[in-house]
Amino acid sequence: MKHLPVAILFDLDDTIIRAYAKPVEAWGRLLSRHRDALEGSVPGADLDAVRDAILASANAFWRDPAEAARWRLDIGGARRLVVRDGFARLGHRDDDLAARIADAFTEMRHAEYTLYPDARDTLSTLRRAGVRLALVTNGRGETQRAxxxxxxxxxxxxHIQIEGEFGRGKPEPDVYHHALGKLGCPAREAWMVGDNLEWEVVTPQRLGLRGIWYDPDGDGLPAGSGARPDRIIARLADLLIDEAAARASAT
Ligand SMILES: [Mg+2]
Incomplete structure (x- = not known):
């Protein structure tokens, strides 16, 4: 596998582990389990409206990079605020119910974490091929270690580098420099693989790495995105395929 680089940096959440994917579906499912409590508390509660208000609140909440960096270390606490604000968007206040629903969502997500099916085989094949591997993940130390x-x-x-332990998270350039230093690999010899276009494509590319975007659901680049991944993969095992050679033999 001559196409492989000296080193690959992997994201964890929604790259190796399916963790936060498909929030619209997940919130809809969670809220339907709490239909009775919601209908008792929010007069005329329409579950789709509650879901949409929570999602709008979450989008607004995570938009500020400095605030997001702080709250990534307390996802459960962030969710309580998000649900509370979602209720407020519907003109309603019930902090106890908001906390219960937020905590239930956190528990549901936790219970449903799952490895992408080809993750272990791909990582072990890469290791056997001699590629140096790092896990570079944002979030709290205890949460990510678990x-x-x-x-x-x-x-x-x-090398495993977690935001909460290292003290800085993606997309701060230090994060990538430190990981590359630990692997003894120059940026131009390394790939970064992940699902976040800013953290795993745009910033790494600016620093000289190749940015490979993981798009397991085949969603495609969001409309208006200026990101230009070096490669888009739908399966982790695609990393093992020499894309340029495959393209050449197909023509
Ligand atoms: Mg991710």
């Missing part, structure tokens, strides 16, 4: 342990991932990586 996921790494639950799915027994530590053994695949030469």
């Amino acid at each position: 996921k790494i342990e639950r799915f027994d991932l530590a053994g695949f990586f030469d």
Whole structure:
């Protein structure tokens, strides 16, 4: 596999583990489990309206990069504020119910974390091929370590770097420089793989890495996105395919 680079940096959430994907579906499902409580508390509650208000609140909440960096270390607390604000958007206030629903969502997500089916095989093939691997993930140390342990991932990586432990998170350039330094690899010899266009494509490219966008649901680039990934993959195992050679042999 001569096309492979010296090193690959991987994102964790929604790249190796399916964690926060499809929020519209997930919130709809969670709220339907709490239909009775919602209808008792919010007169005339329409579950779709509650879901849309929560999603609008979440979008607004996570938009400020400095605030987002702070709250990434307390996702459960952030969700309580988001649901409370979602209720407020509907002219309603019930902080207890908001907290209960937010916590139930956090629990549901936690219970549903799952490895992407080809994650382990792909990581072990890359390792056997001699590629140096780093896991570079944002979030709280304990939270991310628990996921790494639950799915027994530590053994695949030469370096694991978590925002809450390192003190800085993607997309700060330090994060990438530090990980590359730990792997002893110059940026031009490295790929970054992940689902976040800013963190795993645009910033790494600016620093000289190749930015590979993971798009497991085949959503395609969002309309208006200026990001130009070096490659878009729908499966992690696609990393093992020499795309240029495959294209050449197809023509
Ligand atoms: Mg991610």
